[in-house]
Each structure stands twice: as structure tokens, then as C-alpha cells.
Amino acid sequence: xxxxxxxxxxxxxxxxxxxxxxxxxxxxxxxxxxxxxxxxxxxxxxxxxxxxxxxxxxxxxxxxxxxxxxxxxxxxxxxxxxxxxxxxxxxxxxxxxxxxxxxxxxxxxxxxxxxxxxxxxxxxxxxxxxxxxxxxxxxxxxxxxxxxxxxxxxxxxxxxxxxxxxxxxxxxxxxxxxxxxxxxxxxxxxxxxxxxxxxxxxxxxxxxxxxxxxxxxxxxxxxxxxxxxxxxxxxxxxxxxxxxxxxxxxxxxxxxxxxxxxxxxxxxxxxxxxxxxxxxxxxxxxxxxxxxxxxxxxxxxxxxxxxxxxxxxxxxxxxxxxxxxxxxxxxxxxxxxxxxxxxxxxxxxxxxxxxxxxxxxxxxxxxxxxxxxxxxxxxxxxxxxxxxxxxxxxxxxxxxxxxxxxxxxxxxxxxxxxx
Ligand code: EPZ
Numbered sequence: 001x002x003x004x005x006x007x008x009x010x011x012x013x014x015x016x017x018x019x020x021x022x023x024x025x026x027x028x029x030x031x032x033x034x035x036x037x038x039x040x041x042x043x044x045x046x047x048x049x050x051x052x053x054x055x056x057x058x059x060x061x062x063x064x065x066x067x068x069x070x071x072x073x074x075x076x077x078x079x080x081x082x083x084x085x086x087x088x089x090x091x092x093x094x095x096x097x098x099x100x101x102x103x104x105x106x107x108x109x110x111x112x113x114x115x116x117x118x119x120x121x122x123x124x125x126x127x128x129x130x131x132x133x134x135x136x137x138x139x140x141x142x143x144x145x146x147x148x149x150x151x152x153x154x155x156x157x158x159x160x161x162x163x164x165x166x167x168x169x170x171x172x173x174x175x176x177x178x179x180x181x182x183x184x185x186x187x188x189x190x191x192x193x194x195x196x197x198x199x200x201x202x203x204x205x206x207x208x209x210x211x212x213x214x215x216x217x218x219x220x221x222x223x224x225x226x227x228x229x230x231x232x233x234x235x236x237x238x239x240x241x242x243x244x245x246x247x248x249x250x251x252x253x254x255x256x257x258x259x260x261x262x263x264x265x266x267x268x269x270x271x272x273x274x275x276x277x278x279x280x281x282x283x284x285x286x287x288x289x290x291x292x293x294x295x296x297x298x299x300x301x302x303x304x305x306x307x308x309x310x311x312x313x314x315x316x317x318x319x320x321x322x323x324x325x326x327x328x329x330x331x332x333x334x335x336x337x338x339x340x341x342x343x344x345x346x347x348x349x350x351x352x353x354x355x356x357x358x359x360x361x362x363x364x365x366x367x368x369x370x371x372x373x374x375x376x377x378x379x380x381x382x383x384x385x386x387x388x389x390x391x392x393x394x395x396x397x398x399x400x401x402x403x404x405x406x407x408x409x410x411x412x413x414x415x416x417x418x419x
Pocket of ligand 1: 121
């Protein structure tokens, strides 16, 4: 099994280009079932995208990935396609459950594997099913599969989500885009990836309005749909490299291929810690700061601080002065990176849902184990700032969501290699 070897303490210089967003491409690929023809640009060439494409192929869509250009072309001309999403594909990539909304609203039925457990939490799909039932679907769980039916199509209604879920909002949007009449979704997730999906669905002919956390979908007659769409940049990848730059930039690092306007935050956490950044039209310049300040933060739905940057932020805070606190409020088991960081010398205590990080602490290289996508990249960041060598095992987690990570870091003079 492949490993990463990192020789730490190398100052970084140069430029890093951000790839397309994994968490925007996945729901848009599920939405492509609703179109006749799609050309999707700026897609990240990561494992989860390839798994979703495999699922679309399995369902019967024609797909072609033009790797050199990060483009995928999709055709769905067939009258009848398979409305089954098998366990073997959904188990490795939970976002596979997003084809449920598209299949149900277009073909009136779907059989989709329940995603099953995940390292970071139980991650049920009850809110997805709640929304589809409200739209009139008959839903049964049988042999580990969701059996959904809407013989006479779905019917628009008001859905008030009891808690905020990115995936449930996306599945409800996909299903409602072809439901009869008007649908109002309340207490929705409003991540930039949701907005990107809405732009795509509008190109498909739907009328969709967002106001605060309320999304209104008006059904329109969907004609022959041949659309081109450019996926937004990956704001979590951006956050990851901003943290790497703040820790290791020789002087400054420029991170480009982004749209700074898209990523407004309630609180500018990185600036509060003391990260100096300068925004430009489509890039951002990060300067190193040797005197990082401690902070107390909780992970929240957008525009709060994202749970997908929690592990990376924790590594940064091992170098901040004082005791920082991070409360993980989205997933119940997302501190798997802590024991590994402690093996590298980090001083971190967990009480209930909060991590107490004491800094600044000198980290030293060690052999560590990746457990999930974001935990694995936090170990890469720790390896980059640690004395000596770090060996990271199970890096298949990393390949699920980071495109060309070694190449991007090597271009900035990091000493990192895959064996
Ligand atoms: C999306 O997952 C992202 N994945 C996750 O990124 C991200 O961490 C998460 O949103 C939160 O921002 C993709 O977009 C593909 P949720 P999702 O539904 O949709 C509970 C990464 O690292 N919940 O917003 O699965 C759930 O258990 C990944 O790229 C229910 O209880 O997240 C969690 O505690 C990891 N019932 C909370 O809500 C439901 O039906 C938020 O989950 C659905 C969710």
C-alpha cells in the first residue's frame, strides 16, 4: 500500500493553483442525470469523482473524461436506464446517495444503497428520506437499500428541515427540480457548493430562488437540455494551502485559480489567528507569521467555520501561543487525527466535543496512520512542519479529495514523495 514520506521544516516558495471543488462536482454529476448532455469543466481528478462517474456509467449514462482539460462530457439520451445504485459503489463514496433525488424525479423510481457507516460519524440519511417523502415519494428500506417510488411524479410542498444538512438539501433540490408545482425548502444548507448546484439546475430550466436559508423551486417545463458548466474552485483545498503557507512560507505564497468573493465567512478565523493575507482578483497572497495567536472556535454550517478544515486548523494551532479550543459540532467522531498528531509531539486534550491545543509545540517526524480525507491532509501539514521524517500510511484517503497534492507541494520546494 502506498505511503507518503515527508522531510519537514522546508520553507515553501512559489505559487499553488487550486482545483475544482469535489463537493460541488459530486452533486452536479448526480444532477447530470436530469440533462440530455452535459459538459462539465474544472472537475478535480480525484478518486471520489471517478467513483461517481462509475456510478453514472452503471446507471447507463455515457461519460468521457478529458483528463488534460479537467473536463467531463456526459450523455443521457436513453429512454430507460437502470435506476439502481449498487452497494459496491455507494459504500466507497457516500455522495452516491445523491442520485436518489435525480432518478426518482426523472424516472419515478430508484433503488439506492444505504451509504453505511463512516470514520467521522454515523451519518444517517433520514433527512434525505424525510424530504423525499414530503414530496410524495413512497420509501421503503429493504436489504440495505432505499426503495423509492413516485409513479405519478413528485408534488411540490413546504419542507422545513429539523437540522441543517448539505446532502439532504442537495437531494431535495434535485427531486424538487422536476416536482409538480412549487417547493419551499426551509432551514437549508447554503454552502457555496449548494449555490453552484442551483446555478446548474437553473441552466436545466428550473426557477430557483434563495433567501437566507429558504430555497424556493418552481417547476418549469424541461426541454432538451445540453449544458456547459464550470465547477467552482475547492474552498477546502484553498483553506488547506492557506494554512500550509502561513506555517511554512519562506516569505509569501500566492494561491490562485480562486474567486475570493465566493468564500465569505462569518468570522475571518485565519486573520484572527494572525495570518496575513492579501486578496487579488483571482488569487490570494499568504505571508508567514511566526507569532500565531490562540483562538476558540466551533465548527458550523456555512458561513460558519467548516468542519472540513478542522483538522488542518488544529495543526496550525499547535504553533499558536497559548491554549486554543476547537469544538467539533458537525460530526460526532472527527478527532481521529489527534492521537496521530500526539505521536508527533502535539499537546492536545479532548474533553467531550472540544479539543484543547497547547502551543507553540515543536513537532517531530513519526510513522502515522491516515483515517479519513481531512485527517490525512492534517498529517501532511504536520509532517511539513516537523523535524526529521514523517511516514503517512493509508494515503488512499488523501487521493479521494486532493488533486496532485505532492506535485503542488513539490513545486513549492517541499520534500515529499510517494512510495
Ligand atoms: C457534506 O457531507 C460534505 N460532503 C462533507 O465533506 C462535509 O463535511 C459536510 O457536508 C458538512 O459540511 C460532500 O459534500 C460530498 P451533512 P454531508 O448532511 O452532506 C447529520 C469532505 O471531507 N445528518 O451536512 O454528508 C450528519 O450525520 C466531506 O469533503 C443527519 O443526521 O453532510 C452530520 O452530523 C466529509 N441526517 C450533519 O447532519 C441526514 O439525513 C451534517 O451532515 C443527513 C445528515
